[in-house]
Amino acid sequence: MNAKPVVEIKNLKKSFGNQEVLTDVSLNLYEGENLVVLGKSGSGKSVLIKCIVGLLRADAGSVKVFENDVTALNRKNLGLLRQKIGFLFQSGALYDSMTVKQNLEFPLRRIKKDLSEKERDAKINEVLENVGLADALHKMPSQLSGGMRKRISLARTIVVDPMVMLYDEPTTGLDPVTSDEISSLITEVQKKYKTSSIIITHDIKCAHHTANRMIMLSKGEVYMEGKPKDFENSTDPLIRSFFM
Amino acid sequence: MKKFNPVAKVKGFATTQSVRLSEKTMAKTVMANNFLTDIADVFLFIIQIIRETFSRDFEWKEFFRQCFQIGYKSLPLISITGTIMGLVLTIQSRPVLINFGAVTLLPGMVAISLIREMAPVITALICAGKIGSGMGAELGSMRVTEQIDAMEVSSTNPMRFLVVTRVMAAILMVPLLILYADALGILGSWAGASIKGDVSFVLFFSQAFAPVKFMDFFPAFIKSFFFGAVIGLVGCYKGYNAGRGTESVGVAANSAVVLASLLVIVVDMIAVQITDMML
Structure with missing residues (x-):
């Protein structure tokens, strides 16, 4: 791969008490690609992306994003680095007490401080149109369905123009039609905003739809790495169990 | 018929008691450790609040x-x-x-x-x-x-x-x-x-x-x-x-x-x- 790595992880270890979740993970995310991370529940997929964004501190190893070691950054510099990273939470994590507009304004006011109110409104309308929910501007999160919440959450993430997107199980808990729509949105975001993304999932359909490259995590290590085709043609029993 | 061995009996009793005692000591140590950790957490929480209160971006x-x-x-x-x-x-x-x-x-x-x-x-x-x-x-x-x-x-x-x-x-x-x-x-x-x-x-x-x-x-x-x-x-x-x-x-x-x-x-x-x- 000739492209520059935007995320470089080397020998990452993370444990909670006596339970070792990540024993030795090394991977690179290259500019402009969608990397899908597969793995069984509890294999440490979510822990991996939480270490990338600094929500969890790695026990050992290095996590570099745009050549900045996340494990060594102070709070201020970590905050600055996070402005370039978008994180879509599994639950959506919309702020319950705020309307959709306020949810979108929240990161925008803090990260893009120089925008005027008019420019802010235009940006919010643009991302809402991109996720197909322009009419949800004044709704509360409690008035939205699961799929709509995911879309708004995606809109809140892309509204600040992140360079790296981290998706934590974006299609979990959604019906097949909505899952397909979210998968299409992920590829649209990649094309339109030129983002590099790590997509954590165990939804094979979503993985097929979005992946340029795949990684399988098992027992806290990278079990297999390759193109989607390599995974499809694999005879390994663990890989096959996912693709059956 | 099995012969009664008082030394083995006392040894067995002492072992069980010492295991119980060490388990109790461990449990008490963990409890004391958790209590002290909680107190330290509360102090750190208060210090963080005081620091953030006087930050520029209130x-x-x-x-x-x-x-x-x-x-x-x-x-x-x-x-x-x-x-x-x-x-x-x-x-x-x-x-x-x-x-x-x-x-x-x-x-x-x-x-x-x-x-x-x-x-x-x-x-x-x-x-x-x-x-x-x-x-x-x-x-x-x-x-x-x-x-x-x-x-x-x-x-x-x-x-x-x-x-x-x-x-x-x-x-x-x-x-x-x-x-x-x-x-x-x-x-x-x-x-x-x-x-x-x-x-x-x-x-x-x-x-x-x-x-x-x-x-x-x-x-x-x-x-x-x-x-x-x-x-x-x-x-x-x-x-x-x-x-x-x-x-x-x-x-x-x-x-x-x-x-x-x-x-x-x-x-x-x-x-x-x-x-x-x-x-």
């Missing part, structure tokens, strides 16, 4: 929203309890004072007991229930649904946005609610006195405020800021550090009310001792 808008939530939205509850407090105290005390021929002292007695003790403590306990549980449940559910993490990854310090604003609003609003309860309590007392006999409004109030001195009011006002701090700190600490499951939201809300109520009583006891030494 969240004024959220602070005023919290003042509205804590102060304005508690007014109906405080109005009812404050009025009833004064009314009941008057109706209960009146027959005793009549027996001693001291019914003219009733307004002053009620005013002093309300200002010095009853209004601050009862209002603080009500606030511990209403505000403390609200903070514990709201922050706890934000923790469970990853909203606090979402705030952190969007370059916002959740400690500054969620905790500092709530604690500061509680410190400011609880004393104001206590002053409001004082006023309504005395008004309720006049209503109680009017039910039992004909008392003029002006006479009642002049008799109520005549014996009240600055030192009746001042220590009570000062301790009310500590009540606000305790309620805000406990509510936020329990909610902010809630576990990951939905059950932990209920636990956070419940323990916030219990601990805040208990600490209000403890702070009151300390404040009374200090005031007593000063007078």
Whole structure:
């Protein structure tokens, strides 16, 4: 791969008490690609992306994003680095007490401080149109369905123009039609905003739809790495169990 | 037939007992360790709040929203309890004072007991229930649904946005609610006195405020800021550090009310001792 790595992880270890979740993970995310991370529940997929964004501190190893070691950054510099990273939470994590507009304004006011109110409104309308929910501007999160919440959450993430997107199980808990729509949105975001993304999932359909490259995590290590085709043609029993 | 071996029997007994003892010691050590860790966590939490309070980017808008939530939205509850407090105290005390021929002292007695003790403590306990549980449940559910993490990854310090604003609003609003309860309590007392006999409004109030001195009011006002701090700190600490499951939201809300109520009583006891030494 000739492209520059935007995320470089080397020998990452993370444990909670006596339970070792990540024993030795090394991977690179290259500019402009969608990397899908597969793995069984509890294999440490979510822990991996939480270490990338600094929500969890790695026990050992290095996590570099745009050549900045996340494990060594102070709070201020970590905050600055996070402005370039978008994180879509599994639950959506919309702020319950705020309307959709306020949810979108929240990161925008803090990260893009120089925008005027008019420019802010235009940006919010643009991302809402991109996720197909322009009419949800004044709704509360409690008035939205699961799929709509995911879309708004995606809109809140892309509204600040992140360079790296981290998706934590974006299609979990959604019906097949909505899952397909979210998968299409992920590829649209990649094309339109030129983002590099790590997509954590165990939804094979979503993985097929979005992946340029795949990684399988098992027992806290990278079990297999390759193109989607390599995974499809694999005879390994663990890989096959996912693709059956 | 199996031969009885006293040495082996004693050895076996000693081994079982020593294993039990070491298990108990381990459990006690873990408990003591957890307790000390909790205390250290609370101190770090308070230090972080103090540091964030004096940072440049204070969240004024959220602070005023919290003042509205804590102060304005508690007014109906405080109005009812404050009025009833004064009314009941008057109706209960009146027959005793009549027996001693001291019914003219009733307004002053009620005013002093309300200002010095009853209004601050009862209002603080009500606030511990209403505000403390609200903070514990709201922050706890934000923790469970990853909203606090979402705030952190969007370059916002959740400690500054969620905790500092709530604690500061509680410190400011609880004393104001206590002053409001004082006023309504005395008004309720006049209503109680009017039910039992004909008392003029002006006479009642002049008799109520005549014996009240600055030192009746001042220590009570000062301790009310500590009540606000305790309620805000406990509510936020329990909610902010809630576990990951939905059950932990209920636990956070419940323990916030219990601990805040208990600490209000403890702070009151300390404040009374200090005031007593000063007078």
